[in-house]
Amino acid sequence: MTTEVDYYELLGIERTADDTTIKSAFRKLAIKYHPDKNGGGKEHEAKFKAINEAYDCLKDPQKRAAYDRFGHAAFQNGGGGGGRQHPGFDAFSDIFESMFGEFAGGGGRQRQARGADLRYDMEISLEDAFHGKETDITIDVSGPCEPCGGTGASPGTMAKTCGTCRGHGKVRAQQGFFMVERPCPTCHGAGQTISDPCKSCRGEGRVDKTVTLAVNVPPGVDDGTRIRLSGQGEAGARGAPPGDLYIFLHVKPHAIFEREGTTLYARAPISFTTAALGGEIEIPGLDGELHTIRVAAGTQSGREVRQRGAGMPVLQGRGQGDLVVRIEVEIPTKLSARQKELLEEFRGLETGDECPVSHGFFDKLKKAVGG
Template sequence: MAKRDYYEVLGVGKNASDDEIKKAYRKLAMKYHPDRNPDNKDAEDKFKEAKEAYEMLSDADKKAAYDQYGHAGVDPNMAGGFGGQQGYGGFAEAFGDIFGDIFGQQAGGRRGNGPQVYRGTDLRYSMEITLEQAAHGHEAQIRVPHWDECDHCHGNGAEPGSSVETCPTCNGVGQVRVSQGFFTMQQTCPKCHGSGKFIPKPCTKCHGQGKLKSQKTLEVKIPAGIDEGMRIRSSGNGEPGINGGPPGDLYVEVHIKPHPVFERDGDDLHCQMPISFATAALGGDIEVPTLNGRASFPVPEGTQAGKTFRLRGKGIKGVRSGYPGDLYVHVAVETPVKLTESQKELLRQFDRSVHEGGSRHSPQEQSWLDKVKSFFS
């Protein structure tokens, strides 16, 4: 099935700012998160689709490639796709400066007349943390792929007792010239794949790679205030470069689990607070939870359902600004249930006394009744 336009997936225009793209993704991620939609395949697919769209549009290089070439510009499985190493052969190598500007990083450089040198591919690691960990900061250990030098061939890729030879096809250059009509272009050597080397007897342990894949443990420090979808870069911990090229980077993408009490909006927090009918009518102090313990504030008498109270500085400290957001408490007046007969009678007496007092006790009800009378008159 054809992929949807990434801007359409997030519901933003092509001129949307980074903040608008981020807010749109965060809204969709909260709506379709698997924790909120267990056993819902459709929600899971939409969550993955939104995540993919955000990963592309939040990266300046990938966004530029997508804006110019569409999905073909960012699909590593298609020729010229962003992020692929072999996709830059032929035309891309013949016009390397142009493609280097478009894609942000060229497929490879050259050391003199030697083989192509490629930067290692970046790795991505998705990490889920709690809202408390996001607010206060967190240290975690993660296991990521790592490549060690092969202990059998000591890294040269050849079986012990044999040697590495210069590629006979490209004479160690790593590229060959191909004529197509009036044009002569350079392409990656099909025999040595750009390495300039030929191994007659590859190492039986690493199969000529000179390295073995393993795993290593990294310490990740998550700064206080980090928000949904933000990434932490660990330089040099991506895949190793090719032919002596520099390694890629590791990007740890942070996702925040839904919280049972709070909903986050930037650095602000929102929560629903049920209060009794008596407290709403008479007023009083109530306690509310915060991420740093409990806080109390006065509820004035006559508080109506849906009233919002703002507690300054009780939100999350911004990861960039350093200033805390606010906590918005949305009051929900709770209707008593399972009343005894005596309690019901007391409420009936109270209701009669309120109506005898006229509109001064129930101004909203009286206003509504006036509108109804006006409608039918």
């Protein structure tokens, strides 16, 4: 009587283990008990076969559900996974397919490679980034060949199933213990051959074209924002899916505003009288509105005044950032005789309390140098 070891116990995992845990446990045990690594001993060969059988069952959701309910009886008398020529090969190939890519696999028709993705660089103004814009772009791209409908075969003819790989796009070769799969050298993985290629596209199924595409730039985009136009890249060969077109936005520098995220920064020079006495200045925003900035009396150069909600829109969201105005006090360079007279009179009335920072600085400086 044959003793049937529980699959979960065999792999050393809980019955609630997820797919990642199951695969990880199998990987470790498969490497440990591989016959080539252990001199081909019968004990290790039997162990290797058993863990392959366990993984083959537990990796398949339907087989696992049946095993959880009925145990080994689910696969007896023709049930479940009977009739396999190479028990455990598909299971072990899953590991090597994830490690080496081209090795092993499902044996179905090879999927043709999709067309290449394309990049288009678009320059926009800060105003465009603020309001958004709709525009058209013209690009050179390969598209499906119209005479052959993208098949690559001359009109009235059809591609034939490749006789080398029988339409699978892959061929198998035995290398020691492993069965290796590679792209078919005859059809190059397409699974089909064309005896009479289309003269317009020379059997490629695609030709170069110039197309015009509409692009919608949403409000709030920033420098480096990427817009994806699905299916607008290069056409795939012989009817394979097309790639995508990625539009990278580049926002030109603005004469007035600088941007950090949704915050706009602007420099505002004001007269020294406005800085001393206080007042208001108006700054036109990107939204077309005049924003009144209140300047407090005694404002120093370099002070920042924040205007809430006057910055850039939030991309694909609600609300706006802020406008930050950096004050720069401008000292007059041209004065009339009367203005000079008034300033001289003001200087004569100074006590030092008007500018406590500078007054205190010179007092400290005198003390520091001894008098």
